Amino acid sequence: LSSSDLIYPIFLIEGKNKKQTIKSMPGVYRYSIDQLGMIINKVIKHKIPMVALFPSTPNNKKDKFGSESLNENNLVCKAIKFIKKRFKNNIGIMTDVALDPYTIHGHDGILKNDYVINDESVDVLIKQALIQAQMGCDVIAPSDMMDGRVGKIRKYLDKNKYHDAQILSYAVKYASNFYGPFRDAVGSKKSLKSDKKSYQMDFANSNESLREVALDIKEGADMVMVKPGLPYLDIIQKIKERFKIPVLAYQVSGEYSLIKNGINNGFINDEAIIESLMSFKRAGASAIVSYFALDIAKKLNFN
Ligand code: PBG
Numbered sequence: 489l490s491s492s493d494l495i496y497p498i499f500l501i502e503g504k505n506k507k508q509t510i511k512s513m514p515g516v517y518r519y520s521i522d523q524l525g526m527i528i529n530k531v532i533k534h535k536i537p538m539v540a541l542f543p544s545t546p547n548n549k550k551d552k553f554g555s556e557s558l559n560e561n562n563l564v565c566k567a568i569k570f571i572k573k574r575f576k577n578n579i580g581i582m583t584d585v586a587l588d589p590y591t592i593h594g595h596d597g598i599l600k601n602d603y604v605i606n607d608e609s610v611d612v613l614i615k616q617a618l619i620q621a622q623m624g625c626d627v628i629a630p631s632d633m634m635d636g637r638v639g640k641i642r643k644y645l646d647k648n649k650y651h652d653a654q655i656l657s658y659a660v661k662y663a664s665n666f667y668g669p670f671r672d673a674v675g676s677k678k679s680l681k682s683d684k685k686s687y688q689m690d691f692a693n694s695n696e697s698l699r700e701v702a703l704d705i706k707e708g709a710d711m712v713m714v715k716p717g718l719p720y721l722d723i724i725q726k727i728k729e730r731f732k733i734p735v736l737a738y739q740v741s742g743e744y745s746l747i748k749n750g751i752n753n754g755f756i757n758d759e760a761i762i763e764s765l766m767s768f769k770r771a772g773a774s775a776i777v778s779y780f781a782l783d784i785a786k787k788l789n790f791n
Pocket residue numbers: 584586587588596631632666667668669670671684739740741742
């Protein structure tokens with residue numbers, strides 16, 4: 489395990505000079521854009537190759553259609569521009585393609601009669617992906633779980649000459665109970681009506697994950713993500729063995745909070761962090777998105 493295996497997620501908020509605590513994720517903060525220079529400096533110093541950006545959008549900018557996702561001056565776009573201007577290609581950026589930070593109902597797509605409608609959602613998502621690429625994002629990461637979106641995003645990016653933007657598909661994303669703190673962090677928790685089971689995967693299913701990955705590879709995904717992490721090591725291993733494509737693991741917010749609270753309470757030794765990250769490597773993950781990334785990179789590089 490080395491710091492080059494890690495991807496560091498960063499939550500963004502509007503305003504200046506802000507570092508906001510997140511109750512459900514002790515030790516993780518929301519930062520205003522002017523704070524990013526300081527954080528990215530640390531990330532680079534500790535040899536982490538990429539950050540993942542997640543916006544916490546103010547409620548007055550949310551609507552039924554997630555229109556703010558297509559605003560070239562939204563929080564994520566501003567952050568990409570800031571980071572690329574200042575750090576060029578010394579740091580990679582990945583951003584989510586999904587509407588949940590921007591919709592009043594907290595779903596990843598557009599609703600009709602309380603159901604997310606696939607194709608109409610994809611029509612918006614391809615535009616969101618292109619805007620992120622235009623801002624300078626390196627890795628476009630659709631996490632919405634609509635069917636067919638990887639192919640349509642690839643086509644749309646290519647048509648607009650963004651051949652080099654890579655696609656990291658959240659191919660296997662389970663409708664999980666471990667996302668709670670994240671939804672709190674981006675402010676979609678209170679607004680989320682019902683659940684995401686009509687588009688995210690049933691956690692009882694294993695073979696479906698292989699079908700999802702096969703489709704996404706065919707549609708042009710460069711890498712695939714399995715999410716959450718620790719409860720799904722079997723899935724990471726299966727995909728890696730079958731497809732030999734880079735498989736990334738996402739140690740999600742609920743996993744982070746469980747371990748972190750255990751450590752803070754003194755019941756769990758902090759070596760548990762390394763143990764959990766090592767398990768992803770053992771299973772075959774090529775990289776790991778983790779809220780522990782910066783702390784652990786410091787430790788790994790010190791030893
Ligand atoms: C939404 C999204 C989620 C996460 C990343 N992107 C949550 C969800 O599907 O509701 C979860 C990440 C985490 O829990 O750390 N597109």
